Amino acid sequence: MSDDSLEKLKNGLLELEIDISVNAAEKIAATGDPQVVKNAVDTFTSALQTVGKRFQDGEWFLAELVYAGEISKEVMNVLSPLMEAGAMEAAGTIAVGTVAGDLHDLGKNIFVSYAKSAGFSVVDLGIDVSTQKFIDAAKEHNPVALGMSCLLTSTDMEIGKVIEELKRQNLRDKVKVIIGGAALTQRFADSVGADAFAADAITGTDIIKKWSSP
Amino acid sequence: MDFKERILTTLNHEEPDQVPVAGFILSQVTSNKILGKPPADIVAMLGNAELRSGLKDIMNATWPEIINSTLADWFEAAIKLGCDANWTIYSQMQVVEEPKFKHGLAMHDVWGRAWELTVDENGNTDANYIRGLCTTEKEWYSWVERNKPLYDELIKNVRDHHKKMAENYGDTILAIGSLGTGVFDNTWQPMGFENFCKFVYQKPEFIKKVIEFQTDLLLRHLNAIMESGVEVVVGGDDFGHKTGPLMRPEQIEKLFGDSYRRISEAVHSQKKKLLWHTDGNVYALLEKFVEWGFDGVVSLEPTAGMELGKVREQVGHKLVLVGNLDISYILVRGTKEEVEDTVRKAIKDAAKGGGYILSPCNSHSAIDPTRLEWMIESAHQYGRYPIAV
Numbered sequence: 120m121s122d123d124s125l126e127k128l129k130n131g132l133l134e135l136e137i138d139i140s141v142n143a144a145e146k147i148a149a150t151g152d153p154q155v156v157k158n159a160v161d162t163f164t165s166a167l168q169t170v171g172k173r174f175q176d177g178e179w180f181l182a183e184l185v186y187a188g189e190i191s192k193e194v195m196n197v198l199s200p201l202m203e204a205g206a207m208e209a210a211g212t213i214a215v216g217t218v219a220g221d222l223h224d225l226g227k228n229i230f231v232s233y234a235k236s237a238g239f240s241v242v243d244l245g246i247d248v249s250t251q252k253f254i255d256a257a258k259e260h261n262p263v264a265l266g267m268s269c270l271l272t273s274t275d276m277e278i279g280k281v282i283e284e285l286k287r288q289n290l291r292d293k294v295k296v297i298i299g300g301a302a303l304t305q306r307f308a309d310s311v312g313a314d315a316f317a318a319d320a321i322t323g324t325d326i327i328k329k330w331s332s333p
Numbered sequence: 334m335d336f337k338e339r340i341l342t343t344l345n346h347e348e349p350d351q352v353p354v355a356g357f358i359l360s361q362v363t364s365n366k367i368l369g370k371p372p373a374d375i376v377a378m379l380g381n382a383e384l385r386s387g388l389k390d391i392m393n394a395t396w397p398e399i400i401n402s403t404l405a406d407w408f409e410a411a412i413k414l415g416c417d418a419n420w421t422i423y424s425q426m427q428v429v430e431e432p433k434f435k436h437g438l439a440m441h442d443v444w445g446r447a448w449e450l451t452v453d454e455n456g457n458t459d460a461n462y463i464r465g466l467c468t469t470e471k472e473w474y475s476w477v478e479r480n481k482p483l484y485d486e487l488i489k490n491v492r493d494h495h496k497k498m499a500e501n502y503g504d505t506i507l508a509i510g511s512l513g514t515g516v517f518d519n520t521w522q523p524m525g526f527e528n529f530c531k532f533v534y535q536k537p538e539f540i541k542k543v544i545e546f547q548t549d550l551l552l553r554h555l556n557a558i559m560e561s562g563v564e565v566v567v568g569g570d571d572f573g574h575k576t577g578p579l580m581r582p583e584q585i586e587k588l589f590g591d592s593y594r595r596i597s598e599a600v601h602s603q604k605k606k607l608l609w610h611t612d613g614n615v616y617a618l619l620e621k622f623v624e625w626g627f628d629g630v631v632s633l634e635p636t637a638g639m640e641l642g643k644v645r646e647q648v649g650h651k652l653v654l655v656g657n658l659d660i661s662y663i664l665v666r667g668t669k670e671e672v673e674d675t676v677r678k679a680i681k682d683a684a685k686g687g688g689y690i691l692s693p694c695n696s697h698s699a700i701d702p703t704r705l706e707w708m709i710e711s712a713h714q715y716g717r718y719p720i721a722v
Contacts, residue, residue, distance in 0.1 A: 189531055307662070
């Protein structure tokens with residue numbers, strides 16, 4: 120396999136040309152060599168970080184970020200089955216969901232996609248997630264972070280309930296809580312005692328990276 | 334000045350007697366609280382399959398009456414608070430059974446969105462957009478074909494609804510005729526944002542067809558509203574999210590620019606004014622709004638970083654500014670002093686020279702009527718022209 124395929128894999132993403140990236144991924148997969156595949160995944164992950172930076176710097180917009188996420192899914196569908204077990208060590212686990220009473224998932228889904236590409240193992244709890252389900256996830260998966268998403272102001276107090284329950288069950292100091300969504304602000308995060316508020320998926324992923332670093 | 338003169342003077346960027354206030358009351362929960370009305374007692378019916386099915390049939394058979402009655406409450410509430418204006422809105426929905434939703438009922442609008450019927454702890458009903466119903470090209474074409482008769486029904490009901498609102502309330506409050514969602518939202522929401530992004534890159538001709546269809550339908554909708562005699566029309570697309578526009582402004586221009594220019598021309602050809610509502614951070618689109626011919630921008634969501642002073646600095650008096658009162662904290666849990674400070678700052682930053690209508694930046698069921706009363710009291714206290722705050 121030539122370096123040309125690695126360049127195409129990366130450039131297809133950065134130019135939002137899905138066919139170029141997927142064709143390159145297929146060529147790389149055809150080598151059947153786990154080391155070659157691992158190098159390709161590393162290159163692709165690095166390109167995804169460039170995507171995140173472009174978004175944070177205002178060079179790229181949400182639609183481009185979302186489509187880059189779609190390209191990432193397609194590429195990883197080709198490459199992941201060929202990676203040796205344990206070749207990608209997870210940066211840690213994140214459990215994330217949309218709070219009870221709220222069925223919106225666009226922001227959460229973008230976050231899940233980017234957190235995964237940043238190397239996290241993500242437990243997606245879905246939408247309309249009860250306090251109990253968040254608590255169970257904190258116990259079962261021992262996550263670096265528990266993420267709660269909320270679009271509606273009418274449901275934002277669900278976040279406070281989960282945090283109170285974490286305290287009541289002596290779990291609060293074992294897991295960091297990060298929140299995001301249209302209804303939320305830093306002021307709200309402070310008022311309910313969350314560890315962080317993230318205005319977008321990339322910022323959220325960056326914050327959790329810092330928490331998971333030794 | 335009466336409410337009408339006050340608003341129209343403001344829309345011409347001239348100073349009226351006082352800063353006008355628009356209610357933005359689009360929630361049955363809020364209007365029930367303001368009017369002291371008990372919610373419709375349907376919780377028990379929702380819990381019983383047979384009664385739920387009967388309720389669905391009744392709602393479908395009487396949908397225009399339900400909307401007219403709901404809107405009457407919203408207007409009565411806005412009048413009781415002392416607002417100068419409130420939005421009218423008519424949305425054509427079909428109530429269907431949806432076992433996955435908590436109360437078993439969903440509403441499908443004619444554009445292809447599913448809304449969940451929700452009930453709060455006091456029994457008040459509300460509806461929230463949840464997902465699109467046309468996630469593939471085939472599904473979208475099939476949806477449009479299947480719903481053809483409903484588009485004509487929509488236009489007829491929009492015309493009747495707005496006429497009724499103008500007849501019943503025209504002497505008391507300014508009815509701003511609302512299109513509800515606009516071409517951008519009506520294009521992406523029925524397919525979902527992730528699919529929309531994919532189709533923009535992978536099926537551009539399909540997206541172009543959807544936009545053409547939605548633009549033509551919206552222009553019919555717009556004409557039906559304007560026939561009622563309203564002086565001001567508001568459209569709505571959520572172009573922004575927390576930190577910026579959903580799409581690159583050049584891409585929005587390429588896909589949707591001509592649609593918005595056609596809409597503006599249609600409104601201005603009848604000597605009426607066009608406002609456009611958008612949530613989110615939209616600094617990067619303000620010049621586009623001017624270019625497309627919008628007379629004003631509604632919402633200016635503070636939790637997405639929109640500040641009236643900055644907006645005014647960026648576009649001067651090329652746009653009327655409407656909204657900016659925070660609904661995440663100030664109008665939900667804020668103290669009287671915080672509400673007063675927020676209103677005073679909004680007036681200081683935006684009202685000089687006219688061109689500012691004070692209003693909550695959006696509507697939802699957790700907004701507290703007492704905070705709305707404080708908002709209006711403060712507007713009357715600090716909003717007298719010449720502005721001296």
